Amino acid sequence: MKPCLLTVSSKVFIQRDYSSGTICKFQTKFPSELESRLDKQQFEETMQTLNNLYAEAEKLGGKSYLEGCLACLTAYTIFLCMETHYEKVLKKIARYIKDQNEKIYAPRGLLLTDPIERGLRVVEITIFEDRTISSGR
Amino acid sequence: MHIGESMRECEYSQISTRSSTPMETPHKKRSPKRKKWEAFPGRNKFYCDGRIMMAKQTGVFYLTLVLILVTCGLFFTFDCQYLAKELTPIIPVIGGALFLFVLGTLLRTSFSDPGVLPRATPDEAADLERQIDVANGSTGYRPPPRTKEVVINGQTVKLKYCFTCKIFRPPRASHCSLCDNCVERFDHHCPWVGNCVGRRNYRFFYMFILSLSFLTIFIFAFVITHIILSSHQKGFLSALKDSPASVLEVVVCFFSVWSIVGLSGFHTYLISSNQTTNEDIKGSWSSKRGKDNYNPYSYGNIFTNCCAALCGPLPPSLIDRRGYVEADAPQLAAPTNGITMYGATQSQQSHMAAATPLLQQQTSEPVIITSSTENGTSLPARASLTLGGPCSTFPLGQPTPPTSTPSLSCQEAADVLPIHGHTLNHTYPLQEQAPHHHYLTPEEVPSPPGMLHCGSPLGHSHTVQAGFYNPASQDSLHEDSVRGLVKLSSV
Numbered sequence: 198m199k200p201c202l203l204t205v206s207s208k209v210f211i212q213r214d215y216s217s218g219t220i221c222k223f224q225t226k227f228p229s230e231l232e233s234r235l236d237k238q239q240f241e242e243t244m245q246t247l248n249n250l251y252a253e254a255e256k257l258g259g260k261s262y263l264e265g266c267l268a269c270l271t272a273y274t275i276f277l278c279m280e281t282h283y284e285k286v287l288k289k290i291a292r293y294i295k296d297q298n299e300k301i302y303a304p305r306g307l308l309l310t311d312p313i314e315r316g317l318r319v320v321e322i323t324i325f326e327d328r329t330i331s332s333g334r
Numbered sequence: 335m336h337i338g339e340s341m342r343e344c345e346y347s348q349i350s351t352r353s354s355t356p357m358e359t360p361h362k363k364r365s366p367k368r369k370k371w372e373a374f375p376g377r378n379k380f381y382c383d384g385r386i387m388m389a390k391q392t393g394v395f396y397l398t399l400v401l402i403l404v405t406c407g408l409f410f411t412f413d414c415q416y417l418a419k420e421l422t423p424i425i426p427v428i429g430g431a432l433f434l435f436v437l438g439t440l441l442r443t444s445f446s447d448p449g450v451l452p453r454a455t456p457d458e459a460a461d462l463e464r465q466i467d468v469a470n471g472s473t474g475y476r477p478p479p480r481t482k483e484v485v486i487n488g489q490t491v492k493l494k495y496c497f498t499c500k501i502f503r504p505p506r507a508s509h510c511s512l513c514d515n516c517v518e519r520f521d522h523h524c525p526w527v528g529n530c531v532g533r534r535n536y537r538f539f540y541m542f543i544l545s546l547s548f549l550t551i552f553i554f555a556f557v558i559t560h561i562i563l564s565s566h567q568k569g570f571l572s573a574l575k576d577s578p579a580s581v582l583e584v585v586v587c588f589f590s591v592w593s594i595v596g597l598s599g600f601h602t603y604l605i606s607s608n609q610t611t612n613e614d615i616k617g618s619w620s621s622k623r624g625k626d627n628y629n630p631y632s633y634g635n636i637f638t639n640c641c642a643a644l645c646g647p648l649p650p651s652l653i654d655r656r657g658y659v660e661a662d663a664p665q666l667a668a669p670t671n672g673i674t675m676y677g678a679t680q681s682q683q684s685h686m687a688a689a690t691p692l693l694q695q696q697t698s699e700p701v702i703i704t705s706s707t708e709n710g711t712s713l714p715a716r717a718s719l720t721l722g723g724p725c726s727t728f729p730l731g732q733p734t735p736p737t738s739t740p741s742l743s744c745q746e747a748a749d750v751l752p753i754h755g756h757t758l759n760h761t762y763p764l765q766e767q768a769p770h771h772h773y774l775t776p777e778e779v780p781s782p783p784g785m786l787h788c789g790s791p792l793g794h795s796h797t798v799q800a801g802f803y804n805p806a807s808q809d810s811l812h813e814d815s816v817r818g819l820v821k822l823s824s825v
Contacts, residue, residue: 210461212502215484215493218631219505219519255649257642265645269541272438283647316452316652318501 206326210319211244221251223312223320230324234305243297243309247290247320254286287313371655375453376515384655386445388528389513395444395528402440402546405586406433408579409553413560416577420563425556432549439542440527447651448532449518451499451507459500466495487630506631508612522611531611534651537644540601547591547598554587605643606636 207230214224225244227237264282268275294311302309302322310321371384379388388395406429414426454462466480480495482502493502496509499516503509508520510530519533531539557580564573574581604614608631613619619629633639 208457208461210458213504215486215491215505218486255647257638257646261647262641262645264647268648269537269645272435273442281648281650284650287650313650313652314654315455315458318451318454319458321458 204326206324209322209324211322212319213317220255221312221317222248228322231307231322234307234324235302239301243301244320246293247312250286250290250293254283254290367658369655370653370657370659373659374653374655376450377513378450378515380655387447387655388444389523389525389530391512391525392528394525398440398526401586402433402436405553405583406549408583409557412577412579413557413583416560416564417556421559429549429552429556432545432552436542436545436549439538439545442538443524443531443535443542444527444529446529446535446538447653447655448530449520449534449649450513450530450532450651450653451501451504451516451518452653453498454500462495462500462502489628489630491630506610506613519610520612534649537648540598540605540644543594543598543601547595550587550590550594553583554591557583557587606639608632608639608643 209228209230211223211228214222216222223244225241225248227240231240261282291311291313294309298309306325308323308325310323312318312320315321369384371380371387374380377390379390379392380386381388409429410426414429417425480497480502482493482495484491484493484505486505491505493505495502496516498509498514501516503516504518506519507516509516510520510523512523513530515530517530517532519536521531521536521539523530524539527539527542529535560577561570561573561580561584564576567573568576601611604611607629609619609629613629617623619627621627633642
């Protein structure tokens with residue numbers, strides 16, 4: 198068990214992209230602070246997947262209309278026993294982020310914070326200065 | 335050891351800053367966990383352990399509730415027996431169903447989170463400030479304007495920076511001065527419902543006023559029927575004497591019908607054109623502003639707009655009322671067996687620990703995992719009663735300027751503002767003279783005397799900030815007076 202120190206070197210905030218309206222979408226522009234740590238492609242893939250997942254959550258379609266009508270008819274008591282489509286997708290997103298953190302970001306000393314913990318305002322990427330990884334401090 | 339000493343120091347200082355109770359033992363590094371609703375920065379009231387969320391002033395909401403309950407109570411007690419006997423027992427059944435639906439939607443509107451945006455964390459706020467400074471490049475006398483422009487579906491929309499919440503407000507969001515929160519897709523603050531009406535509870539609010547319209551018309555019609563039928567048998571005066579409550583009901587319903595039905599009609603129009611009350615009042619998408627001005631959020635046809643507003647996916651609450659407050663400021667971790675994490679928050683430590691096998695972490699205490707996500711906590715909240723209320727709407731985004739009193743501004747607003755198909759009536763408070771109170775926004779409020787006339791309606795944030803120093807505390811007043819100037823100039 199090697200002792201190690203994790204210092205928060207800085208945080209990068211990916212803001213929302215409102216060019217398509219009020220739907221939840223994050224900017225995919227690669228921040229310069231991550232250049233030394235991460236592939237641009239990797240980052241863009243992560244962001245694009247996240248955007249697609251949020252689009253799926255907010256999609257207007259037959260399924261969401263059906264859910265809405267059913268909920269209205271049951272005076273919204275139906276949500277006592279089942280969760281909304283949006284919530285299901287949010288869980289999916291949480292799993293995806295955890296997965297990405299484990300596979301890609303943590304080995305590079307980065308941490309993605311689930312946007313829902315920041316009110317869907319930003320994707321927060323914490324950059325750690327990991328002293329065990331960086332040689333010679 | 336140096337690390338150990340510094341940890342102990344920090345530990346000691348952590349304990350000393352908190353109010354100590356006999357229950358706190360020296361081993362605890364944190365005070366007993368608080369739920370997030372207890373530490374909520376806005377001016378909201380919470381009940382049932384954070385499940386119910388309302389505005390600070392709820393007196394009018396109770397009035398709404400009493401009025402509905404009393405009127406319906408009188409109807410069921412005095413009129414329904416006769417009607418069930420003479421006409422059909424289905425009448426009380428329908429009346430009962432309508433009443434329950436009205437109550438359900440009222441409670442749902444009043445108790446749910448309207449779509450409050452949580453305030454920015456200190457790190458976020460600092461990052462934004464840095465970006466703004468960089469973008470403007472000057473730290474001179476004039477504070478930089480805090481707006482961002484974005485093109486949505488071909489329309490240029492200005493995103494404003496909220497000094498209170500320290501975020502750039504998403505499009506269609508607005509800061510409610512009464513609740514001191516930024517609310518997504520802010521429609522208005524309704525005192526009758528005791529809550530803001532925003533993205534998450536607009537459909538309940540609409541269902542409420544719609545069903546209340548039907549209920550009012552229903553009661554009105556059948557009470558009249560009762561009196562007429564009764565007067566055929568006994569004579570008019572005798573009928574009135576037998577059922578005095580009916581007179582009260584008729585009077586109340588007669589005056590309510592105009593307001594409530596008018597309000598329903600107005601909101602039907604808003605829904606079909608996908609606008610908020612706020613936008614409609616300001617005329618954001620009106621063609622009067624320019625030939626190319628159109629609503630970028632509209633889906634193009636009425637049916638889709640209605641479906642999207644009423645049957646679209648219901649977003650979860652973003653503020654996680656029932657989760658636990660995490661230690662957010664950078665701080666030292668609990669003493670570990672050789673592992674120390676500087677600067678990382680609790681949640682990050684736990685995340686990193688979980689995610690990184692390289693960093694083998696041992697803690698003498700379990701690290702507190704942050705509160706469950708919205709999924710877990712908001713479900714019970716949603717399961718709670720729904721509250722809604724008829725809204726004498728209050729699309730007040732910012733507080734009125736300091737020199738104008740609310741009554742004064744309302745009157746003047748009534749002069750300035752076209753009333754959207756509402757008649758001014760008084761007796762049924764549900765509808766009340768809210769019409770001219772309703773659509774009062776800071777922009778309609780005349781500026782305080784002595785202020786210079788602002789020449790440019792569009793760049794108001796630029797022009798007014800010249801000469802104004804606006805620390806965060808003066809933000810709301812400042813923006814408010816800015817809007818007053820802007821409106822004057824554009825009228």
